[in-house]
């Protein structure tokens with residue numbers, strides 16, 4: 006009994022310790038301010054679905070057109086992507102492969118990493134495993150958080166990745182996004198909204214750092230842009246874990262098999278037990 010209590014104590018303390026660790030990881034999304042201003046540094050949740058082939062196809066299209074110039078996917082091959090995403094080979098070859106690359110090639114780029122470091126201050130990293138490193142929420146929030154900042158060499162900055170070296174390559178699609186200040190309701194010490202004690206009117210204060218896109222400055226409206234970035238994030242998440250859907254379905258079958266096997270073993274056990282009496 007003592008041993009059991011000890012084991013339980015160790016288990017519980019390591020569980021709470023790991024919870025504490027993940028909470029202590031702090032603000033993963035830098036200076037990103039949620040749209041209501043209530044949280045800073047928390048990433049937006051990216052609701053992506055690895056089974057949504059249409060979304061993955063749209064994501065691949067954006068990637069090949071806007072990102073592959075700088076970021077390779079050097080642990081993946083074109084052919085595998087075209088098969089997994091169910092894009093017919095000839096269509097893939099005609100629209101998504103540039104230069105003299107072949108279907109069987111790894112998805113590499115021609116940019117010289119030393120030169121890239123000179124141009125951008127940092128080498129654009131390979132993104133095959135990016136979703137495993139940063140998580141989908143981080144990537145999605147990062148892609149939607151570029152804003153105009155004239156003090157930076159490229160004229161843009163990013164809320165998630167302060168002073169980033171990457172240009173805002175999707176500015177035509179998104180439009181001109183700025184970091185703005187807004188009047189928002191003040192929060193009282195009891196957690197409610199602060200009111201003027203005499204008139205009962207809500208008190209507001211200025212808070213800065215909200216992201217706002219200039220009206221009609223981009224090819225897509227904000228909802229369409231958010232969807233496009235979800236598709237792109239979905240594609241990068243697929244890149245990191247191309248087996249995810251298959252793995253999960255194998256898991257279901259395995260559990261089902263184990264369940265049936267347990268039932269059969271139990272019946273066998275009952276048969277054996279009969280002979281003992």
Ligand code: HEC
Nearest residue numbers: 071072074075125127128129130135144169170171172174
């Ligand atoms: C003109 C070159 C260029 C293009 C095009 C480009 N990037 Fe980048 N990207 C960079 C550079 C340079 C960095 C490194 C920035 C730094 O570390 O300061 C970077 C960094 C990133 C990071 C963060 C990597 C990390 O974890 O540190 C992500 C994610 C990313 N890019 C995604 C994309 C996506 C998605 C696209 C296509 C929409 C794209 N990039 C297009 C140059 C580019």
